[in-house]
Every structure is written in structure tokens, then in C-alpha cells.
Amino acid sequence: MALERNGADDIEHRLAAGAAREALALVAQLTRRTPLLSSGTLEDRCGGRILLKAESLQRTGSFKLRGALAKLASLDQPRGVVAGSAGNHGQSLAYAARRLGVPCTVFMPHEAPVAKVAAIGSYGGQVVLAGDGVEDCIAAAREHAAASGAVFVHPFDDAEIIIGQGTLGLELLDDVADLAKVIVPIGGGGLASGVAAVLKLAGRDIEVVGVQAAAAASFPASLAAQASVDAASTSTIADGIAVKRPGVLTLPLVERFVDDVVVVGDDEIAEAMVLLLERAKLVVEGAGAVGVAALLTGAVKPAPAGSTVVVLSGGNVDAALLALVAQRHEVAVGRRLRIATAVNDRPGGLADLLTAVAQAGGNLLAVEHVRADADLHVRQAGVELTLETRGAEHAEALLSALRASGYGVQRLGGA
């Protein structure tokens, strides 16, 4: 079965005729030309020459602003624009619409984070809480458009949006003379389609690899089936690319212009987020970190010659999730240690344990005293400690020291 290609062919012809260059001239007036940052840490670990395209530093926190501005520029005095979105698309459309003086309405799920609702409001967008998920909100947005005369703007399956996202590819062509490979996140495929088409149509020898979150990966199956196949789930830390199925326009474009699509797991994405925080000093959301995760796992290799660019597509992640990801990392590398043990249930029992911990150099973060536990002797009380250590080696030494002091110690998981 062949894919329906008319719409995709049309976009390809427009891009070949310079549509992205025209879009960039418009878009660049309101976007930031985001920096390309080399990463010694990634180069040491993975080899090659690696540059990070920090689109996380784009205004509104993601590349989506490019498509939103290109779309608005294509409309002839619209009454308004309307979208259904839980995140970056809504924020970008609201920001772009305000800058161009167009009313904007965003239908958001009831469970949308307050921070994102507030961000859209601060950009002058009107927020309507509707439905239990993004699909409901998109349906509500379409109805609103039909009733009000406002223009519905799809987050990715739209020619102007795809061409707008392609402007990022042009910046890479202009800014990286020895560009050999580009690693780009894929959700609905708008960014990957636009960027890959622009890079391939430039006639230079540049490889393009897309990365999806394993927990919401519709593209590999859809490409194999030559038809849109739904992802089994859309539950992933990379919520910005948690899209149920490819677009009618984006699937054939990805098939034509993206050389390979790989997947990475949520734990790997979280580790990539922490590496970007600690080493690159960048806040990158899960969706934006999948490319780095793919390098770290070896799912994608850097180009043997020339520069490999990893697109960090967005940085919209709240402090709560950052805290969680950072804490899990501390546990994983042994710098945060949770243990269960038992002390004599008499005065001084707990003090003795804490003295042993201190002597072994452990920094006490939390202590929980569990008095009743079926497994314990009646004269013992269970204790759970959360400790900060200097790393995995120190954590092991600390456990050994406690055992040598006569404590039966069990290591606990969790943050």
C-alpha cells in the first residue's frame, strides 16, 4: 500500500523552490537564532564532533514558534486562530498571535499544568479548559473554528507549519560548514519533516536520524506498514513528542527524507536531561533530550567525519519534574542512598546508628523511624535513612562500615 502523497509532494515542491528561505526571512524577525554549543562531554563519550542546537533557548521555549509564525504570516487578516494543545504548540501560537495582533484561543485539557495555562495567558491567549486529553481539545478547537470563523492551526500536519519548522534546518546549513549528520526528535513529525526536507533538498551529503520515545513510538511501525499505525501508549517523560500517530503530510515526508528512526527509553531520556543540566548547563525537556539519549545509548553514532548536530528542541519543563529527574539520578549514581536497618528500641539506639553514619562520612538527609514491623525482634525498631554520599564507591564503603558495626542493612530504591 502506498502512502497518499499529494500534500507531501506539494510541500516538497515549495521547499525546493525556496519556501523555507522565504519563511526564515519572516520568522527571523521574532525568533532568536539559537546558539550551537559544542559538548566536550558528549565528544569524549561518543567520539566525533558534536554540536548542540540549543533550540530550548528559543522564545517560548521551543522550536514551535517557527511554525506558528510562518502559519500566521500565511493567513490573510484572520479573525483569530485556535488550537488544541497541552503545551508548546499552544504557547507558541499564543505568543506569535499576540505579536501579530491576532486573537488566539487555546483549548487545553483539564489536567494541564497551571504553569502552562499561566504562560499562555501571559502571552495574551484565551485559554478554555476542555476535555480530558489533547485529542478532545483538538476536536473542541476544530468546532470552535467552524463556529467562529477563526482559523484552526494543527500542531504539525500543516504545510505552513512544516515549512516554518524547516527554517531550523536552514540555520544549520548556514551555520555549520562541515555538517554531516543531524539528530532530530520526532513526535508528530513536523520538525523532522521540515528540517530533513530542507537538508536533503540542499544537495549536500547530510544524514538525518529521527528519535522517538519508545513508550510513544508510532513512526517505526507506520513506516514499516506504509500506513499510519497508532502508538500503543502516549505515556512518556517526553510529553512534547507523545503523539498518537503520524500526520498525513508528515509520514510521507519522513519516509522520503529521514534516513532512520530510532527509539530511546524513558530512563535514558531522564539521564540525558541530567547530563544536559550538569554538563551543558541547559534545561532541556524530555522531548528535547531524546537525541542526546540516542547518542549515549549508542542507538545513533556520530558521523565519522564532519559535525553531528543534535537538535535540543525545547526546554519547557517545570521545577517539580526537574527535581524528580535530578533526584533519581543522584540515587542511580549512588550519591543519594536510601537504606533500611534496625536499631535497639531503647534510649540512644538511633543516636548510635547516626554516629556510625557520620563517622563513615554520610550526610543525613532524612530519617524515618518505623516502630512496628513484623520482621523485627520486639526490642528492635526499623529505621529508614536517606543519605548523601560522595558517589557509588563511597556509598559502598558506607554500607560496609555500617555492617561492620553490626547493623543489618538493606539498600532501598526510589528517590
Next chain:
Amino acid sequence: MALERNGADDIEHRLAAGAAREALALVAQLTRRTPLLSSGTLEDRCGGRILLKAESLQRTGSFKLRGALAKLASLDQPRGVVAGSAGNHGQSLAYAARRLGVPCTVFMPHEAPVAKVAAIGSYGGQVVLAGDGVEDCIAAAREHAAASGAVFVHPFDDAEIIIGQGTLGLELLDDVADLAKVIVPIGGGGLASGVAAVLKLAGRDIEVVGVQAAAAASFPASLAAQASVDAASTSTIADGIAVKRPGVLTLPLVERFVDDVVVVGDDEIAEAMVLLLERAKLVVEGAGAVGVAALLTGAVKPAPAGSTVVVLSGGNVDAALLALVAQRHEVAVGRRLRIATAVNDRPGGLADLLTAVAQAGGNLLAVEHVRADADLHVRQAGVELTLETRGAEHAEALLSALRASGYGVQRLGGA
């Protein structure tokens, strides 16, 4: 009493003769020209036009690389260099020394974080753990220099270091046509001295304000006394500027070229770090965030006309501290709520409470069951809950709902 000024006068004469421009020509070969990023969030809150100089994205994670490179360039075939440092200075010197093929030894305190020890090692520096604080390590480094013939490099009280840091001021002069005001962190004063002298000697009308952490603020008292006065403490979240006293060179330079020095508290610094994480998508260490804190508290006002640049001097902060800062913020804004209450100590008592929480839309993060508590009725058990809410308003609504259901609820502090 007048300050000893000979050394400072010499630096001023060299800067007036173009020493920073010469240093920049050298330094720029190995540093990144860090981006200037506008911040809509800060402009909305504080007014004016505000640009962030994201020196947190500098190689090695801080501005210190500038001074280290300038210092090394001034040495004639040194046998080696040596420093005492718990952080950014040691990392930068090790990195610079490796790039220039010079052996580097860094004396670090025993309690130095493993991540920083590892970073210096990864840059090829030899780490010697010595002493209980930075002062001990500096003393050990001086001894090592005298014995080995290596050159001791002071973190800030050194003419070449100060001139090297001044290169950041030149980048601002070159990149910001309407530069009106610069806000710069002060620890020992190397960055503030170099940047302020370069800006003032350029003959443009630019105001320079320095910011210290209130918990380690030696400059205001030293400037008032016209003599070096020790800070009462050096314990602050802004460890990168936790310096006990001004330098012999830096104090007179700050007196001459910095218009004002203000202080900010640790809580305000932590909130500035979170704002930079959430809105600017930048990881900035406490020392680097003091300028933003000063704007947020109103201690410094943006220039009424022209651009105000806030120097984000570094980004070296580990995941554990980021997690802590982010969590405290969640508590502060009510998105993370800790409460104490009591339930009937019979089967189903806790389940009833958790049902009430769920009905009010609270997301349960942790529950702690405290069976023995002197204040409680014998048939009651104390319970502490950690909940995620949609914000302060939702947190209040949740508390009201629990009280309406008959629970006596007390709000707890902490993360």
C-alpha cells in the same frame, strides 16, 4: 585611611592602554563568545530592557576560564601552575593549562564534591586533597609552588586574572550598542574589577552595580571602612562568591569603578535560580544568579533607558542542589504541600483521608504514618502527607476541603 593603590593603579594604566583588548585576542581562541539573551519574564516584572549574559555557558561552566587563559599566556614557559580551589577557579585553570600543555596541580578541600574533583581530573589536572577549607588549600598551594618551582595562581587578586576577566566587559561593549547598566556578582572581586574598569575606561556612560550574597558580604563593610573587613561568614548557597575578604588589588578597583554594591539573601538567590531554570531554561549556580535576585527584590533597578545586562557568571551546580532548590520553590508557590493531620486509628482511617485528598484533586507524593504522638487522642494516629497541587489557590482549596470533611489540618514547612 587610604587604600594601598600601587597595584591597582598599575592595572588601571594597563587597561587604559588596551590590555584587555590584547587579552581578548588570546582568550577568544579558547573561550566561547557567550550569548546575550533577552528575558521577557524579567522585563515584565522589573521594567526596562534586560539582557542576560549567559557566561554559565562558557567552557568549564564559568567566566573564570578568561582569567586563567590570560594568566597562562603571560607566563614564560612555566614548569607548572598550582592553585587552591574548591571549584570554578581550579576547573578553569586545569582546563586552560591542558590546552596550553602546562602541568597543573589543584589543592582541594577534603569535603570537595566528587563531581568537581572528577571534573578537574578529566581536564588533566592533578588533584591533591588537603585541608578543611579553601584557605588551607591556598596555603598548601603556595607551599607547593615555593618547593616545586610551579607558579601559584591566585583566584582573583592577580593583575593578569583581573585583566582576563575584563574581556567579558569588552564583549558587552562590542555586542550591546545601547549598554546603560551592568549588574555583576562580587566574591573576591576579580570579575567585578576587570569588567567595571573596562566599562568605565571606555568613556561611555555605563553604570556598574555589584551584588554579593548577604551571608558572605565583605565588600560593603570594606568599602565603608576603606580597608579589608572580613565577612562574618562564608556559608551561602552562592558558594562561588563565598569569599572571606576582598583582595589587595580588587578592593581599590571596585571602590574606583563600581558605582554601588548591594546584597541579596539566600532565599532570594534560590528563587532567582528557579526563575532562570523555568523561564530562561538556563542552569545558573547561586553565585551566578545574584544579579537576577537583585532585580527581583528591587535592590537594583533596570536602567530607565538603554539595556541593562545581568552577568550570569557561572553554571556549576550539581543535580542534588538543583533538586533541592526546585523542591523548595514548589513548596513556596504552593505546588508542593506538606500537611499534618490525624485519622482514626482503625481499619480504613487512612483510606478515608486519602479518598478526601483525591476528591479535592491533590496528587499524593508521600505519606508518613505517625502512630505515637503525645498531642493526639489515644484512638487517633498522626499522618503527614506530601501532596502536589496545581498552585497556591488549589492548595488553599484542598486544605479547606479537608477541614470541611472534619480533619484538623496543619501546614508544614520544608521540602
